[in-house]
Amino acid sequence: MTPDAVRALFTRADGTYLFARWGRPIVPVVFGVEEATLSVVKGAVEAVVALAGHRMAETDPELGANLMVFFFRDWAELPEVPNLDRLVPGLEDLCARLAAAQANQYRIFRFDPDGAIRAVFVFLRMDAHLEAVPVETLALSQAVQMILLWSDRAFAEQSPLVLAEAGSAMLRPEIAAVIRAGYDPVLPVMAQDGAHALRLFARLGRAV
Structure with missing residues (x-):
């Protein structure tokens, strides 16, 4: 998960960045x-x-x-x-x-x-x-x-879920980490600046 990949999760088809929890x-x-x-x-x-x-x-x-x-x-x-x-x-x-x-x-x-x-x-x-x-x-x-308010394109090509060994679905670890990071109380409940993605990315290691 790179900063650009995090930003893409909340960048809409019109190019605007919008995050909300x-x-x-x-x-x-x-x-x-x-x-x-x-x-x-x-x-x-x-x-x-x-x-x-x-x-x-x-x-x-x-x-x-x-x-x-x-x-x-x-x-x-x-x-x-x-x-x-x-x-x-x-x-x-x-x-x-x-x-x-x-x-x-x-x-x-x-x-x-x-x-x-x-x-x-x-x-x-x-x-x-x-x-x-x-x-x-x-x-x-x-x-x-x-x-979270994900981008309208966030999961168009890849599901947020992955199949576990037993055949049941589980949340992809990187998406789980983004969710945890997004609810860090230090971060705003809503953001429209793409720099917010860098703050999310900086918290991913702690959120895993």
Whole structure:
């Protein structure tokens, strides 16, 4: 992991650098799954939050839950969820665009005034591709992608996960180190200067 590689994880397609982490405790809620899958998803979130050295809570004073994960079969189902359009303005048009693109996942981030992550909405359309992924792998991947505001290109060519010897998925060590470094309390909750990547890189050795 080089300074340039760290910078690339938070450099968007338009060339801008943007890093953000959660500033408030994370309160997850999962829709559209059975109890067994629910425990797997929440367990993955808990594991990644613990890795980051961050916190979880039973409720968010403003939102109730601030990490909402939706499993469904068709994008047309989302606009029918009561009050979701109040949380996600333009939901119907968004779903139409995602359906046309045959997308199977989408994440929306909301931010506090200081730039810290305030809430994340995760939408997973369970097509044949996602159904073929073990639920433990899918849950861990989504947990990793919500713990920081990664670049839209961060994992386009390489997954944040790697297969362990037993065949189960685990977080790539270098990505785990970036997550730990990103939650160093000395660093800001949000950064738009690429020099921030150098500060992250300087902490990677301590974060391994």
